[in-house]
Amino acid sequence: MPITRDDVRHVALLARLEITENEEQELAAQLDQIIAYVEVLEKLDTEDVEPTSYITPMETPFREDVVSTTPDTERWLANAPATDGRHFRVPKIIE
């Protein structure tokens, strides 16, 4: 399916990317070309083929229910762009 500029706008919103008019046009063209290429897969009949979601032939391992971390809030906040010393701060959320 061809990619339109509307598609690009929609996907850019979903992906939380701000794009300029120019980027919108360029991305539409590039993605359209790539999508046209990947549609080569349509040639294959995969009706009865199981999808590969996992490479490793295992079940997921468990950890036991024990507390194993020690509080170190300052360290985890150290890389934050904005904090009040205890919380991460973000622009006001409007619900």
Place this chain on the structure above:
Amino acid sequence: MSDLISLSIDEARRRLDAREISSLELTEAFLARIEATQGKLNTFISTTPEMARAQAEEADRRIASGDAGPLCGIPVGVKDIILARGTRTTAASAILKSYEAPYDATVVARMRAAGAVLVGKLNCDEFAMGSSNENSAYGLTRNPWDTDRVPGGSSGGSAAAVAARQCIVSLGTDTGGSIRQPAAFCGVTGLKPTYGRVSRYGVIAFASSLDQVGPIGRSVRDAAHLLRTIAGHDRLDSTSVDNPVPDYCSALTGDVRGLRVALPREYFADGLDDDVRRAVQAAAQQLQSLGATLEDVSLPHTEYAIATYYLIATAEASSNLARYDGTRYGVRLGNDSGLLGMYRKTRAGGFGPEVKRRIMLGTHALSAGYYDAYYAKAQKVRTLIRRDFNSVFANYDLILAPTTPTPAFKIGEKTDDPLQMYLTDIFTISANLAGLPGLALPCGSSADGLPIGFQLIGKPFDEETVLRAGDAYQRDTDWHTRLPQ
């Protein structure tokens, strides 16, 4: 000094253990080499000389007390997509410009425990997305063989640094060929292990079902040493497999007699550079002369691998990269634009064009109405590609193929056409889709004097056979010993 930077791990080990040299001297030699060549090659995003010296001194103490394993005191470089506490870790992205890694990746912790000396964080394509190292927010890396050419990607810095003797071995990551393709372009040896062989904990994710950390060195033997150190089960990575880790070096017997080697027709089809074809065929014959058998086989779904890969990898990436939203770490832009505005400006300004393109592609592939046609379809074709390999490995021990269709291309040659860039991954991508180990090693030189590589793909968790065949080849040839000027 120049002889110090040319040492193999075994040679360095012998001289360190004999106290002929100290790790500090060895480390200083590499730091000086980096100092002298970094400006030209831009292989490192950051160097860590103080940390390296401290680790070297610690290594010297361990050597003195007789407590030194194979990697103790050996200078290594680490791709800047792998977290090492106390270093800035950027994934070559502006969005993580000043990100200080708050913890160690498991592979780094294991290298530290082994006494390895970390000289710096190596340049790469942003979030490992690229095949040329031109997508780094910290400037492109140049190929030491020809500085007008790319070193390959995404682990371009890791391969170029080893080729330029800025470290003895390095760590890269390989999602669609990102260790093997730059190894081929830079004339060094790189291994992508079986998916699950090496922990991904602390490795900044690109595509979780494809990413794998692996070693790059100037020889199979050096790569085997590093693999031994980093491989093995990690309870912090649920996809890591609890298989015993063999002593890869003792598997290097030089004996390949009776090894059944398959040559997939699809990898030698039209479009393959003539120099590459000749060199890879010669490598195959070399193995044959050592006692391996050669046969042509078919991997019929090869032509679908790139499409499959770019749907799966970008879909996973679009999700893995959602966390870079200006809230908890990294760059924030548009703080005055409301929450949505902050998100969109941060990500628009923080990510480079290729990363954005892939996020867009992956988001599209997963979005309502397209999931079945793109992502789900690609997962099914991935099954077909795996089946191709399973049926070949029912009768053969190894697959031998070129690593790349051409030698290193020129800087800027493919940047305007993303799809052309993607197509350069044609020979490496399938091993990631099937989760198989792949070893890239040099086997020739182009008319322009550029390195050419071939790869050996093995059965799951059979790194031993792959390494054994590669080592046997290197015992008999000298391509891997050649150095760029």
Place this chain on the structure above:
Amino acid sequence: MTDFEAVIGLEVHAELLTASKIFCGCSAKFGAAPNENTCPLCIGMPGVLPVLNRQVVEFGIKTGLAIHCEIQQRSRWSRKNYFYPDLPKGYQITQYDLPICLGGHVDIRLEGEDQDRSIPLTRIHMEEDTGKNIHDAHTDASLVDYNRCGVPLLEIVSEPDLRSSAEAGAYLRKLRAILQYLQVCDGNMEEGSFRCDANISIRPQGATELGTKAEIKNLNSFRSVERAIDYEIERQTKAIRAGESIVQETRLWDTDREVTRSMRSKESAHDYRYFSEPDLLPLDVSADWIERVKGELPELPDERSARFVSEYELPAYDAEVLTARKDVADYFEAAVGIHRNPKAVSNWVMGEVLRIVNDRKLDQELVIEAWPVSAQQLAGLIALIDDGTISGKIAKSVFEDLLDNDKSPASVVEEKGLSQVSDSAELESIVDGVLAGQDDKIAEYRAGKEKMLGFFVGQIMKKTQGKANPKLVNEILRKRLQSN
């Protein structure tokens, strides 16, 4: 005018009582300082990978078995992708196409009905909770606390088979009781460990097609759930009668104004782009595991209620009320164990004790030994009534004196001199005193005005400050009124 019926489905999120979070080793305990219970994983730092907490799966199986689900021997994890500050990775790890439990049902009974109704369930899945966004009044920004992020949740989804707010309330109470009996969730709605979203639509009575639904969020008490459902049914009915159509949307319940309002910001326009979580492998649950959990299931509310009827000969209504909360039922049984008068204990628990429990909002984490009146004290108090030491009326005042201390009822009675006067001679003289000079009233009684008896009893009680043994007073009084 067309009659409409409501179609209601509930999605319950229950935070599990594990020690640690679902994918990392941080404490899952409520009430820590902001961002205290965090680590690189639950803050979504680059490079982290999830590892599944076994206890979460155990609790999932346990819950599924208790509410009659089919436990899936293979399930898997998916990513639900959306951006929000309380979601650090930009996706929530949840179960989507292959959840751990399918089907099942919860049986409810409405007050006054004599039959259970079975509410069918769609599924149960496990997922990680999100963090918490807080508005910062000083800077007009929002603050984020990730303590709750990664606390394990079960999402229990009912079929849209509830028809009224009363049914929804009964369903939620029953479900919460079951989770509490299983000790997998503390059921605290105010702290958010038991939350509910309601999908509500209406359709003409008898129609089979579903109407357009609204999803109502922010329901943090049973009362909110019931009020919001009533409000929403009315809103939708009015809209349809006025010829408007219902918009499929998410609405927030405004507790203060008691209305639902649309949340239609761009930030809530979602396409979740689910796909299987590549960082976790499929979840396998062996038949042995399921069998073991089945063997360890505790007695559940329905079973306990049935046992209360047979073992203690309680009316079904009493049994239902007492077993609705595990701690209340435990308290009841503790008291009956000390003084075996089940019906009297039941009356006291359902009356005075539950009044205290509700007034003081005693949550289930408080061990019953620490309640303001111990089961021991209550049993002792009822024993004093039964042996005639005090009357029921006096007992109520003694009960107040027992609150928040560990005095024995007998010592309170003693201290305050509240023992009943049961001495016949003393009572006879009091009766005679009251009757003296009341000849006209005595005549009325003798003429057949039975209720004059009550008047005399009242007088006697007044004189004795309620301490006269009512049974004896009655006997003496009747004798005196007949003779003469």
